[in-house]
Amino acid sequence: MLNQSIESITSKILDDLNIKTPSKIDVNKISRHLGVDVKAENMDFDISGLFIIKNNKPYIRYNDNEHPNRKRFTIAHELGHFVLHKEAKPIFVDKNERIMYRDGDSSTGEFRKEREANAFAASLLMPKSFIEKAIKKSPKETDDIVAYLAQKFKVSEQAMNFRLANLGYIGLY
Known part of the structure; x- marks a missing residue:
């Protein structure tokens, strides 16, 4: 899946719900709109969330012990x-681990799906057009954009x- 089509998909979801500002991006509302049952669970510390389809019904469960921002990204x-x-x-099942290397599993397609899901989450929570507006409206005295x-x-x-790096605004160090 190309990143541009992910951007189009998330843009349509936000448009369908008439979401025009970052403060209105509610992952629970979006989940209901998409027909996905979302609930917090007490999970092992190394699991952030999971997605499962059971009896043709989609479910997301996320770790209730994590920071609110992490919960939003996981959903x-x-x-x-x-x-x-x-x-x-x-x-x-997404474990709270970072893969910092390529190994045999990286080429199986699962790594690609994880990257796509991350790109989807980033595009949904931080839409390019919203970021552009926020940068333009940021206070001039902002030290750390x-x-x-x-x-x-x-x-x-x-x-x-x-x-921001993926959108070409800054380079990662």
Whole structure:
């Protein structure tokens, strides 16, 4: 899946719900709109969330013990699996781990699906057009634009940094 088509898909979802500002991006409302049952669960510390289809009904469960921004990203990520991969394997469990290397599993397609779900979550929570407007309207005395935008979009600074880098605004260091 090309990133441009992911951007189009998330843009349509936001348009369908008449969401025009970062403060109106409600992942629970979006989930209801898409017909996905979302609930918090007490999960092991290394699991952020999961997406499963059971009896043709989609479910997302997320770790209630994590930071609110992490919960939002996890729900958006799992929605990415639902929207982009629901015809594939019926379950995705996302552990709170970072893959910092390529190994044999990276080329199997699962790594690609995780990257696509992350791109979907980033596009849904930090739409390009919303970021462009927020940058233009940012206070002139803003010392740290990444921190400012992360707070405005209710995401981690790391997530915002990746999004800005992927959109070509900044380089990752």
